[in-house]
Amino acid sequence: MDTTIQTAEPVIITGLDTGQQDFDYSMVELAELAQANHMEVITRIDQVIDRPNPATYFGKGKVEEIRDVADANHVPTIITNDELSPSQLRNLEEGTGCRILDRTALILEIFANRAQTKEAKLQVQIAELQYRLPRLQTSASERLDQQTGGGSGFTNRGAGETKLEMDRRTIQHHIAHLRQELASIDKSEQTKRKLRAKSAIPTAALVGYTNSGKSTIMNGLVRKYGAAEEKTVFEKNMLFATLDTSVRQLTLPDQKRFLLSDTVGFVSKLPTHLVESFKSTLAEAANADLLIQVIDYSDPHYKQMMATTAKTLKQIGIEDIPMINVFNKADKTEIEFPILEGDDQVVISAKQDASLDLLVDVIKKHLFKDYVTATLLIPFTDGHVVSYLNEHTNILDTEYKSNGTLLTVEMSTQDYQRYNKYEQA
Numbered sequence: 001m002d003t004t005i006q007t008a009e010p011v012i013i014t015g016l017d018t019g020q021q022d023f024d025y026s027m028v029e030l031a032e033l034a035q036a037n038h039m040e041v042i043t044r045i046d047q048v049i050d051r052p053n054p055a056t057y058f059g060k061g062k063v064e065e066i067r068d069v070a071d072a073n074h075v076p077t078i079i080t081n082d083e084l085s086p087s088q089l090r091n092l093e094e095g096t097g098c099r100i101l102d103r104t105a106l107i108l109e110i111f112a113n114r115a116q117t118k119e120a121k122l123q124v125q126i127a128e129l130q131y132r133l134p135r136l137q138t139s140a141s142e143r144l145d146q147q148t149g150g151g152s153g154f155t156n157r158g159a160g161e162t163k164l165e166m167d168r169r170t171i172q173h174h175i176a177h178l179r180q181e182l183a184s185i186d187k188s189e190q191t192k193r194k195l196r197a198k199s200a201i202p203t204a205a206l207v208g209y210t211n212s213g214k215s216t217i218m219n220g221l222v223r224k225y226g227a228a229e230e231k232t233v234f235e236k237n238m239l240f241a242t243l244d245t246s247v248r249q250l251t252l253p254d255q256k257r258f259l260l261s262d263t264v265g266f267v268s269k270l271p272t273h274l275v276e277s278f279k280s281t282l283a284e285a286a287n288a289d290l291l292i293q294v295i296d297y298s299d300p301h302y303k304q305m306m307a308t309t310a311k312t313l314k315q316i317g318i319e320d321i322p323m324i325n326v327f328n329k330a331d332k333t334e335i336e337f338p339i340l341e342g343d344d345q346v347v348i349s350a351k352q353d354a355s356l357d358l359l360v361d362v363i364k365k366h367l368f369k370d371y372v373t374a375t376l377l378i379p380f381t382d383g384h385v386v387s388y389l390n391e392h393t394n395i396l397d398t399e400y401k402s403n404g405t406l407l408t409v410e411m412s413t414q415d416y417q418r419y420n421k422y423e424q425a
């Protein structure tokens with residue numbers, strides 16, 4: 001158990017209701033993001049307005065109201081539901097006397113705190129520096145610098161133009177340097193990915209909203225069908241538990257194999273820079289033969305979450321990959337499970353064995369739909385072919401004839417092309 005006592009930083013969350021759909025939901029999500037960043041939401045202040053004030057985001061009266069509420073409650077930090085322009089950020093800080101953390105900076109902080117691997121850390125740092133570049137004279141920049149070590153210790157408030165220019169250049173150099181470093185890591189990842197593509201093992205990728213249960217499903221399947229050396233991944237009840245992509249090979253009882261990848265979850269308004277810099281992490285999903293969208297069916301906002309996933313996939317450029325929907329955490333609802341709906345939807349609980357079996361059935365139907373069944377007569381002199389087929393394909397029947405082994409085999413089209421010379425009419 002974690003025994004360190006962390007005092008949560010008190011914050012006020014604020015939002016502009018410009019009549020956009022799902023405003024309330026995005027505010028609920030903002031509160032969850034704040035909690036994920038160890039903050040305590042003291043209160044929420046909204047303003048209904050046609051469009052944001054270009055100078056201060058909120059209208060003048062609202063800025064004063066926020067300042068007064070913050071003062072009265074000794075709250076040092078205000079969180080806004082949208083990404084603010086550099087001047088809005090500056091003006092709002094002046095108007096409220098508080099530190100302003102916009103949604104983007106908040107998500108960046110969470111990612112920075114969660115990043116474990118070198119690749120994830122580099123990706124977050126690049127996104128952070130890009131966000132800071134136009135905002136050097138705000139506390140948002142200083143805060144990111146202090147909290148995450150993303151920069152190199154600039155102090156910019158009230159700095160002169162020359163100093164500012166210098167800082168800009170330093171940051172630009174820093175970004176270029178980090179990009180190079182990331183590219184060298186990406187290269188080895190790309191090589192691995194190419195090798196996998198060559199091996200022609202079909203790939204499925206778990207995608208979906210953060211905390212929906214992707215890693216739990218991955219681990220359930222790894223425990224059932226992974227070889228001993230295939231390790232489980234980190235799963236936890238918190239937003240953005242996973243920031244990297246893990247790939248595991250699974251071998252089903254009928255010898256069918258596939259690769260399963262688990263990756264970073266989504267949230268609405270995921271910052272563009274972050275999506276950009278996580279593209280290499282998400283490439284695994286982009287190259288998959290099948291997407292498995294995991295949905296937290298017990299969350300009343302699950303439909304919005306699905307819309308967010310659809311939007312994010314589009315943003316990454318993933319549009320034409322077949323997808324199955326997994327309505328997970330059904331054990332937390334009144335709905336019966338496991339249930340198959342049509343041929344591409346299941347209602348399950350990642351924590352139930354029968355659910356995982358049903359899910360595997362659906363995955364199989366999609367990934368192996370091109371598999372062929374053929375009867376092959378392998379002469380005794382080609383014993384190595386029999387061993388290969390035994391190891392890599394699903395042998396439905398074996399008969400020993402005088403002139404060789406007669407096998408009824410279910411296999412990939414590739415294997416079929418290699419061995420159809422043995423086929424019996």
Ligand SMILES: Nc1nc2c(ncn2[C@@H]2O[C@H](COP(=O)(O)OP(=O)(O)OP(=O)(O)O)[C@@H](O)[C@H]2O)c(=O)[nH]1
Binds near residue numbers: 217239243265331348
């Ligand atoms: N009751 C219940 N809890 C579940 C189920 N699936 C996952 N969970 C829990 O939900 C929480 C999040 O699960 P993860 O597997 O880490 O979620 P994720 O989608 O990988 O999340 P990110 O990595 O943050 O994107 C954990 O506490 C899991 O134990 C389920 O079917 N039923």
Ligand SMILES: [Mg+2]
Binds near residue numbers: 214216241242262263
């Ligand atoms: Mg995860």
